[in-house]
Amino acid sequence: MSDFSFWVILSNLLLATRWTIALSLVAFASGGLVGLALLFARVSRIGWLEWTTKAYVEFFQGTPLLMQLFLFFFGVALFGIEVSPWLAAWLALTFWTSAFLTEIWRGCVEAIPKGQWEAADTLAMSYMQQMWHVILPQAFRIAIPPTVGFSVQVVKGTALASIIGFVDLTKAGTMLNNATFRPFLVYSLVALIYFALCFPLSWFAHRLERTFNVAR
Amino acid sequence: MSLVSIQNVRKSFGEVEVLKGVSVEIARGAVVAIIGKSGSGKSTLLRCINGLETYDAGGISVDGIDVAAARADLRDLRRNVGMVFQQFNLFPHLTAAENVMLAPRVVNRESEIRAKELAREMLAKVGLADKAGNYPSQLSGGQQQRVAIARALAMRPNVLLCDEITSALDPELVNEVLRVIEALAKDGMTLILVTHEMRFARDVGTKLVFMHQGKVHEEGPPKQLFAGPTTPELVQFIGASLH
Numbered sequence: 395m396s397d398f399s400f401w402v403i404l405s406n407l408l409l410a411t412r413w414t415i416a417l418s419l420v421a422f423a424s425g426g427l428v429g430l431a432l433l434f435a436r437v438s439r440i441g442w443l444e445w446t447t448k449a450y451v452e453f454f455q456g457t458p459l460l461m462q463l464f465l466f467f468f469g470v471a472l473f474g475i476e477v478s479p480w481l482a483a484w485l486a487l488t489f490w491t492s493a494f495l496t497e498i499w500r501g502c503v504e505a506i507p508k509g510q511w512e513a514a515d516t517l518a519m520s521y522m523q524q525m526w527h528v529i530l531p532q533a534f535r536i537a538i539p540p541t542v543g544f545s546v547q548v549v550k551g552t553a554l555a556s557i558i559g560f561v562d563l564t565k566a567g568t569m570l571n572n573a574t575f576r577p578f579l580v581y582s583l584v585a586l587i588y589f590a591l592c593f594p595l596s597w598f599a600h601r602l603e604r605t606f607n608v609a610r
Numbered sequence: 611m612s613l614v615s616i617q618n619v620r621k622s623f624g625e626v627e628v629l630k631g632v633s634v635e636i637a638r639g640a641v642v643a644i645i646g647k648s649g650s651g652k653s654t655l656l657r658c659i660n661g662l663e664t665y666d667a668g669g670i671s672v673d674g675i676d677v678a679a680a681r682a683d684l685r686d687l688r689r690n691v692g693m694v695f696q697q698f699n700l701f702p703h704l705t706a707a708e709n710v711m712l713a714p715r716v717v718n719r720e721s722e723i724r725a726k727e728l729a730r731e732m733l734a735k736v737g738l739a740d741k742a743g744n745y746p747s748q749l750s751g752g753q754q755q756r757v758a759i760a761r762a763l764a765m766r767p768n769v770l771l772c773d774e775i776t777s778a779l780d781p782e783l784v785n786e787v788l789r790v791i792e793a794l795a796k797d798g799m800t801l802i803l804v805t806h807e808m809r810f811a812r813d814v815g816t817k818l819v820f821m822h823q824g825k826v827h828e829e830g831p832p833k834q835l836f837a838g839p840t841t842p843e844l845v846q847f848i849g850a851s852l853h
Contacts, residue, residue: 513699
């Protein structure tokens, strides 16, 4: 049982890492798309739309990601619908990511000075024209660093999907530990791999932040 | 008939009444300078004309369009009413030419070629033909304000509102902006300026409106009012601002 060599452990972890990366990418992309749609609703100046979006954001920000995973995995099963761990993890992470990105991006939109809206207003531009041509291009610049920074949270968030049986890096680590009884080695490697995924992202986010600060 | 008609307009911010029944008639081609201490309501009055602020009572009409009635969609009104701001409010992510082209492109649906021509023409008008490709951050304050004027003119407004457009400029840059405004006045553009430039108000203006405590305290031909103000408040204001 314990004749697993170091290289066997490492190669198995790296194979599972593919799933961590895949889930991160898919969740971030779909969360981003949903987040963008919600952003428009959040700053639409239409009362009920803003409130509904706000409630959505508060719910997903105010409850643990693990509970959200359980709700999708076990909750939906109550209605007789079979949910695979992959689907549940993807859905939960999409909702969770979209809530945080909406909130980050709302802050960026609101950071654009009021004078920009007024100037566009007096040029007879419609609300959507103002958003599209004046506000979003500026908000986009300031949104890039915190958005890239948040992608680190998404990568780490995927670890929770292991609890509902999704075989990602964390789950592979647990399985290898059960087989080898070398928890310190296994989890050290798991942590190192997560770090290798996340560190370049946060380094990149810091770099972008500096670039955009200089350019201002 | 007046181009801009302001009748008995009242406006409060919470408990504070900033406009207490203001009436002003502005003829086509007039150059109206609105002066007064800060807090006298002059900027608020200007911002009511194009619907940036709402008013509580009275009426404003521009070229026959009632501002309050147009509330739901002010775009038709704003096509005819240009505005230039104290802080320029240029779009920082666009070049000077793109700033001027944007509204003609997306609001008036002009072709790219036509909009470019228009931008070149308008930038030439404000003396910045050579700065078309520069971003606002690469321009001086005076140049930025002139781009802002070109941007407003590109919509071919009937009237141009200027809200303290030289107040944020270094003293040596004020004149280049005022010269542009003076040329517009000579072209027959209707101008309504909230300003602290007394000399300019006197020499270029066709009408002076002195606001005091939310009311029009005195109005008339600028040269006449500067030579012989009748109220002690205007005497004091002119005296204070010429020193």
